[in-house]
Amino acid sequence: MMKEKELTIYDLANHLGISAATVSRALQDHPAVSQKTKKKIMDLAAKMGYRSNKFASNLRKQRSNTIGVIVPRLNSLFISSVLSGMERILNDANYNLIIGQSLEQEAREKVNAITMFNSRVDALVVSLAADTQDMSHFARFTKRKIPILFFDRTTDAVPATRIMIDNFSAGYKATTHLIEQGCKKIVHLTGNLLRDVYKDRFDGYKAALDDNGLLYNPELLISNDMSEFSVREAFVNYIRKSDTMPDGLFAANDTSAAFVLTVLKENGLSAPDDIAIVGFNNDLTSRITDPQITTINYPGIEMGQNIARILLSQIEGDGLEHYTNTVILSSDLLIRPSSMRKVGI
Amino acid sequence: MMKEKELTIYDLANHLGISAATVSRALQDHPAVSQKTKKKIMDLAAKMGYRSNKFASNLRKQRSNTIGVIVPRLNSLFISSVLSGMERILNDANYNLIIGQSLEQEAREKVNAITMFNSRVDALVVSLAADTQDMSHFARFTKRKIPILFFDRTTDAVPATRIMIDNFSAGYKATTHLIEQGCKKIVHLTGNLLRDVYKDRFDGYKAALDDNGLLYNPELLISNDMSEFSVREAFVNYIRKSDTMPDGLFAANDTSAAFVLTVLKENGLSAPDDIAIVGFNNDLTSRITDPQITTINYPGIEMGQNIARILLSQIEGDGLEHYTNTVILSSDLLIRPSSMRKVGI
DNA sequence: TTGTAGGCGTTATCAC
DNA sequence: GTGATAACGCCTACAA
Numbered sequence: 046m047m048k049e050k051e052l053t054i055y056d057l058a059n060h061l062g063i064s065a066a067t068v069s070r071a072l073q074d075h076p077a078v079s080q081k082t083k084k085k086i087m088d089l090a091a092k093m094g095y096r097s098n099k100f101a102s103n104l105r106k107q108r109s110n111t112i113g114v115i116v117p118r119l120n121s122l123f124i125s126s127v128l129s130g131m132e133r134i135l136n137d138a139n140y141n142l143i144i145g146q147s148l149e150q151e152a153r154e155k156v157n158a159i160t161m162f163n164s165r166v167d168a169l170v171v172s173l174a175a176d177t178q179d180m181s182h183f184a185r186f187t188k189r190k191i192p193i194l195f196f197d198r199t200t201d202a203v204p205a206t207r208i209m210i211d212n213f214s215a216g217y218k219a220t221t222h223l224i225e226q227g228c229k230k231i232v233h234l235t236g237n238l239l240r241d242v243y244k245d246r247f248d249g250y251k252a253a254l255d256d257n258g259l260l261y262n263p264e265l266l267i268s269n270d271m272s273e274f275s276v277r278e279a280f281v282n283y284i285r286k287s288d289t290m291p292d293g294l295f296a297a298n299d300t301s302a303a304f305v306l307t308v309l310k311e312n313g314l315s316a317p318d319d320i321a322i323v324g325f326n327n328d329l330t331s332r333i334t335d336p337q338i339t340t341i342n343y344p345g346i347e348m349g350q351n352i353a354r355i356l357l358s359q360i361e362g363d364g365l366e367h368y369t370n371t372v373i374l375s376s377d378l379l380i381r382p383s384s385m386r387k388v389g390i
Numbered sequence: 391m392m393k394e395k396e397l398t399i400y401d402l403a404n405h406l407g408i409s410a411a412t413v414s415r416a417l418q419d420h421p422a423v424s425q426k427t428k429k430k431i432m433d434l435a436a437k438m439g440y441r442s443n444k445f446a447s448n449l450r451k452q453r454s455n456t457i458g459v460i461v462p463r464l465n466s467l468f469i470s471s472v473l474s475g476m477e478r479i480l481n482d483a484n485y486n487l488i489i490g491q492s493l494e495q496e497a498r499e500k501v502n503a504i505t506m507f508n509s510r511v512d513a514l515v516v517s518l519a520a521d522t523q524d525m526s527h528f529a530r531f532t533k534r535k536i537p538i539l540f541f542d543r544t545t546d547a548v549p550a551t552r553i554m555i556d557n558f559s560a561g562y563k564a565t566t567h568l569i570e571q572g573c574k575k576i577v578h579l580t581g582n583l584l585r586d587v588y589k590d591r592f593d594g595y596k597a598a599l600d601d602n603g604l605l606y607n608p609e610l611l612i613s614n615d616m617s618e619f620s621v622r623e624a625f626v627n628y629i630r631k632s633d634t635m636p637d638g639l640f641a642a643n644d645t646s647a648a649f650v651l652t653v654l655k656e657n658g659l660s661a662p663d664d665i666a667i668v669g670f671n672n673d674l675t676s677r678i679t680d681p682q683i684t685t686i687n688y689p690g691i692e693m694g695q696n697i698a699r700i701l702l703s704q705i706e707g708d709g710l711e712h713y714t715n716t717v718i719l720s721s722d723l724l725i726r727p728s729s730m731r732k733v734g735i
Numbered sequence: 736t737t738g739t740a741g742g743c744g745t746t747a748t749c750a751c
Numbered sequence: 752g753t754g755a756t757a758a759c760g761c762c763t764a765c766a767a
Contacts, residue, residue: 053760064738069762077736094530096508100454101760104445104743111488119474120691122465129464132491136502141509143456143486146477157481163441164486185439273674303678310680329618333648335655335680346465398744409754414746422752446744449759 052095060089072097103165111141112356113161114170117149117198122328123298123345124172127196130349131170138357140167147174149270158182166191167360170352173198175237175270192359196352198240206359208352210376212242215341216249218378219295219323222339224257226321226386228293231259232283234267234276234305235297243268246297246325265291276304284312292320293384299324299331302338306383322383336382343376397440405434417442448510456486457701458506459515462494462543467673468643468690469517472541475694476515483702485512492519494615503527511536512705515697518543520582520615537704541697543585551704553697555721557587560686561594563723564640564668567684569602571666571731573638576604577628579612579621579650580642588613591642591670610636621649629657637665638729644669644676647683651728667728681727688721 054068061068063082071078071086089095103109112135116124132142143164145157154174161169162185169186171193183203186193193205201207223231233250236243251261269275283289296302302324309315316322316336324331324340331338351374399413406413408427416423416431434440448454457480461469477487488509490502499519506514507530514531516538528548531538538550546552568576578595581588596606614620628635641647647669654660661667661681669676669685676683696719 051760054762055760065760066739066762067737069760070737073762079736082736094533096530098449098760099509100445100449101743102762104443104449104745105760105762107743109445119477120467120470122467122470125465125467125470128489129491132464132489133493136490136498141488141505142490143488144473144477145481145487146474148478153481160486164444185441300674300678306680307678307682329645330675330678333645333652333675334678335651337652396744400744410744411746411755412753414744415753418746424752427752443744446759447746449743449761450745450747452759 051098052093053098054095057086057089057093057095060093061085109165109167110139111143111164111166112168112170113157113164113166114142114144115147115154115157115161116144116172117147117174119144119146122300122330123197123326123343126345127172127349127352130346130351131353132349134350134353135356138353140357147177149175151177151179155182158186162186162191168192168194168356170194170196170356171198172196173200173240176239178239192356194352194356194359196348198242200241206355207371208348208355208374209242209372210341210343210374212245213249213252215325215343215376215378216246216295217253218249219246219325219339219341220250220253221257222378222380223293223295223321223323223384224253224259226293226317226384228291228321228386229259230262230265230289230291231293231295232265232267232291233295233297234271234279234301236268236271238268243297246295250295264289271298271301273304276301277308280305280308281312284308284314290319294320294322296322296324299326299328299338299340302340302383303330303334306334306338316383317386321386323378324383327379331381334383339381339384340379341376342379348374396443397438398443399440402431402434402438402440405438406430454510454512455484456488456509456511457513457515458502458509458511459487459489460492460499460502460506461489461517462492462519464489464491467645467675468542468671468688471690472517472694472697475691475696476698477694479695479698480701483698485702492522494520496522496524500527503531507531507536513537513539513701515539515541515701516543517541518545518585521584523584537701539697539701539704541693543587545586551700552716553693553700553719554587554717555686555688555719557590558594558597560670560688560721560723561591561640562598563594564591564670564684564686565595565598566602567723567725568638568640568666568668568729569598569604571638571662571729573666573731574604575607575610575634575636576638576640577610577612577636578640578642579616579624579646581613581616583613588642591640595640609634616643616646618649621646622653625650625653626657629653629659635664639665639667641667641669644671644673644683644685647685647728648675648679651679651683661728662731666731668723669728672724676726679728684726684729685724686721687724693719 054065058065058068071083147154180202196208199207267279324338327340327342331340399410403410403413416428492499525547541553544552612624669683672685672687676685
């Protein structure tokens with residue numbers, strides 16, 4: 046049905062009475078073709094609506110100019126910001142992005158990885174699903190020396206570039222801030238501690254407690270999928286048995302902090318008076334709640350741009366093998382009303 | 391550097407002393423191959439780590455199993471939800487998604503379209519950039535009968551499938567609701583009226599005013615890029631010259647409604663008392679503000695799933711040519727505190 | 736500066 | 752049920 050026969054470089058060549066090789070070269074702006082012929086060829090190509098066949102050329106060149114990306118989910122402000130940042134740069138560098146989501150399932154992550162492997166992506170960018178433990182699906186990439194780059198949800202179990210922030214220090218800062226505001230019972234609301242990104246924040250949290258003479262209390266740890274449902278349910282529990290009511294919250298993302306805020310309001314409580322709150326990411330979310338949420342600034346777009354640049358230097362690299370670097374982006378605490386108990390000034 | 395020579399079906403064939411043709415057939419689960427040989431081949435392929443070459447296969451088959459998607463931007467909750475919905479279905483149907491963003495620029499949209507055309511996508515999914523007027527970049531797709539599907543930001547100027555909601559009716563409902571709450575001076579905050587999606591909501595707004603004996607006042611129309619900066623600036627102006635202070639707001643997305651909410655608070659005003667507010671989309675955003683924002687429910691994930699299903703039926707279609715359908719999804723008004731002035735019950 | 740020719744890995748059409 | 756073989760469209764030594 047789509048048999049409108051496609052133009053090839055041979056057709057162009059015939060029309061001009063020259064060889065296909067010359068046409069091919071001209072189309073790639075090869076220096077060894079005279080400006081004159083180049084122009085002739087370009088013009089004809091444009092006029093006849095020629096389009097180069099990427100399959101043929103990729104087959105021949107053994108490369109795809111495509112980057113594979115696997116993320117836990119697409120509909121997250123942080124993740125889509127990272128993708129946005131990546132896309133801008135990679136697109137300008139003439140790379141395509143093929144994107145898959147694991148939906149937090151190890152199995153889907155594996156399938157995606159294999160598809161992308163078969164699609165011969167030039168590099169793979171991954172933020173791990175919450176519970177991925179077996180990393181064997183990445184072995185085929187490393188074996189073929191296809192660069193892998195992990196961001197945010199990373200792992201040490203695969204030789205790859207890692208790009209992230211110093212989550213320990215961020216967790217430490219956030220918690221210390223709450224302590225400085227007078228909090229004594231600080232809840233930590235987070236994701237699957239299997240993932241370094243959460244584990245490190247948790248460790249930072251514990252270290253801050255410790256350094257300030259507070260005891261870590263496991264009852265103040267909520268680790269779940271951070272969905273609206275889970276967060277609300279977990280928090281409602283604290284409020285019910287008011288003897289355990291915390292006075293501070295350090296949440297591992299802004300969205301879940303915002304959910305807590307809604308629960309508080311529904312129960313006639315408020316931040317920062319009843320509970321001082323610190324989130325994570327500096328999503329738009331954290332700026333439109335009332336009060337606005339103190340958070341760790343973790344700029345997705347910038348991270349995406351960084352990822353893209355690192356990738357390009359690796360793929361088109363000069364042979365300097367920096368395949369196993371870890372890049373730590375800086376991040377800082379943005380103090381907003383949700384945590385400001387001590388009225389300063 | 392990546393010269394670890396790749397296995398081909400010929401290698402497999404040699405190892406087994408059979409022909410490459412048979413291997414190819416077996417790998418595709420062709421019925422005309424005996425179970426025995428099939429198993430032998432599959433096993434060897436697995437053991438030797440064979441991967442099929444998509445370029446060769448696509449070149450030969452003249453199809454890519456890839457869908458191109460162009461969106462104005464990636465980092466929007468609505469858009470990323472649509473993408474998420476699409477990805478789930480298309481991935482299960484064995485399609486890849488290649489995604490590009492126009493960043494609201496016609497030029498980038500064109501470049502993306504051409505790249506995807508050259509990548510021989512099996513279909514193109516588009517939500518138009520704010521100011522795209524010339525649609526010539528889509529002509530090459532229609533000429534080659536490659537299905538195009540527009541969602542949200544659509545156009546009639548290209549023969550294609552359109553999937554959207556009834557924006558006129560949504561705008562009408564939203565505005566009527568505000569009028570019922572007693573509003574007389576209702577601001578409409580929206581995007582570029584060049585896009586049907588905004589134009590239709592605007593028309594619905596005007597019609598509702600009209601039907602209720604209110605005069606349309608052009609000073610109450612704010613049409614800009616709906617960025618945080620633009621929205622805040624525009625609204626601060628209303629508040630300054632308090633003689634023109636409106637008493638209602640119908641915003642074309644939830645995010646901008648949330649921005650207005652923050653401006654109000656900063657100026658000691660509040661919703662719904664000073665201004666009753668209705669947003670659009672039912673983003674997460676609309677549920678975490680205080681008060682929660684009345685909005686039009688416009689479920690991105692569902693829309694994405696619909697897009698995927700329509701696409702599949704078109705691509706793998708039975709020849710029934712329904713290429714130029716328009717699909718209208720239902721949408722309704724979710725009433726929340728931001729607009730509830732008349733305390734009912 | 737241009738042309739010749741072989742091959743990239745598959746799949747589909749014929750035969751057998 | 753299996754095997755030859757010719758495309759698919761492009762790129763790149765190598766030759767001229």
